[in-house]
Amino acid sequence: MNFDLTSSAFARGSKIPRRHTGDGEDLSPPLAWSPLPAGTLALALIVDDPDAPTPEPWIHWVLYNLKTDASGLPEGITPVEKPAKPAGVVQGKNSWGGIGYRGPAPPKGHGLHHYRFRLYTIEKALDLKPGLDADALARAIRGHVLGVAELQGTYER
8 A cells, every 4th residue: 555755844856945954943844644554553764865975875864663643743853862742753863973853954066965755664563762873773674664655855055
């Protein structure tokens, strides 16, 4: 079963508003998703920039232990390991070495960058410790992913 990931802050493939970037308030954008595939017991989110001038995509956000009764994420999730809302959610490390969301901030003059927001539906309940990086999360969910919905936005300095 297919499902979709959207944001009320920007349309698929369009520019991410300054408010959600390192040049603005650096708030995580609101996200919403359509009904999840049957058998989904947990959700995880990874946001990256594959256009970063680094060997691997630059990680902007790692979030997991998200419960399946959620239909989205509000704007501005606090950048701490265990934010108060949404209940139970845990955040991991971004490529800056910090916790939580860090918005687009590509090198000036580097051209247009694409930011992938990927929501994973997982067939097992997650109870992962806070602070995992994207690679550790990927290893933890490998073999248990039912589906992936992707929303892509752009930003350029």
